[in-house]
Amino acid sequence: MLYGRLDYQRKVRALDHFLYRDGILHAEDVPLSEIAASVGTPAYVYSTATLERHFRLFDEALEGMPHLVCYAMKAASNQAILKTLAALGAGMDVVSGGEYARAKAAGVPGDKIVFAGVGKTEAEIAQALAGGLRQFNVESESELQAISRVASEMGVTAPVTIRVNPDVDAKTHAKIATGKSENKFGVPIARARGVYAEAAALPGIEVIGIDVHIGSQLTDLAPFEAAYLKVAELTETLRADGHKIERLDLGGGLGIPYERSNTAPPLPTEYGALIKRTVGHLGCEIEIEPGRLIAGNAGILLSRVVYVKEGEGRRFLILDAAMNDLIRPAMYDAWHDIVPVIEPEPGQERASYDVVGPVCESGDTFARAREMPQLREGDLVAFRSAGAYGAVMASEYNSRPLVPEVLVKDDHHAVIRARPSFDEMISRDSIPEWL
């Protein structure tokens, strides 16, 4: 690692737009208490400056190589977030017809949209071919045939890269590792030559490159290096076989420091240097698909303490946010720093809490035995680093209205997805005529 932990924290802190000012946690220039008062809690709050900053870090890290940073919009796909990034020239990595439609609705041109995903339907393939796209990242022979069929019927040629599975251990949580041979993603790299030969023979398809994505929340560059070296070698092999390999899509996956006190994942500049070192000599156009690192630290989940409850040998902090609003702790055992919105006094008493939501499941637990400044009923708290895989995974479980989203820019804030009223929530159901 090039940077020590403290050095990293200093750098990250310099990029942080959620800081205490005058004793209150702010999003840029807006006190979070003001947002809680006007929008209510729970609510997601995003910082425009952080989104922009993170996109630019990647863009600058690849300077000197032809490249496109395609934001993996599954991390956070609100139209306002997409428009913010699109205005900087971001491409989009989409994984469904719905995401494709969202990218187009945000004004992203088709030739900046990469369509990924293991289960693209013929309807989705036709939708993207009709609306225009940069390329399909193809995950199987069957999908190649489906794309060939649909493109031929439409009388068009589909640009494709083939996603190879390099059999590299990303050393991340099992649910977000994608680059081992046991994962459902990509074609085994050992079989790649055969698949490229098959693709070259199919009508309606133009193979233009290679795609790889080994997982998410990687906190070490070594797995990326192993994967990219394999991709470099494959590029030479496929070129020798007569294929035109002009574009390398190197996926996303760079991790963020969820637990600020003890994680220091590599910086985008180090990641960019690695890309140059491993595949820079090939003369390919480079695409990367970061999601988490662009949106993760750009968002917090704002919540209020409903009750403090004394249990048997433990104290529960019961919040008005729940697993339906932020599922990462329940699903991935994820850690989120949880901080009070009112800045603790130096030397303020601390306490250990099990931080939970109101949902009727024990899995609705955000943290166990978490050391925090002492909190009281009615206090506001913020879950840090909740911008990615937060709001997009929210549901209305327990008939809790879908959590709203707010975007801050300087001293402005705007609701970018409103909390539905109970009536709106109920009116989405319809009653069959026999009732």
Ligand SMILES: *Cc1c(COP(=O)(O)O)cnc(C)c1O
């Ligand atoms: C999820 C995903 C990404 C984004 O991963 P992050 O960890 O959010 O950067 C990129 N590419 C593909 C194919 C993905 O599935």
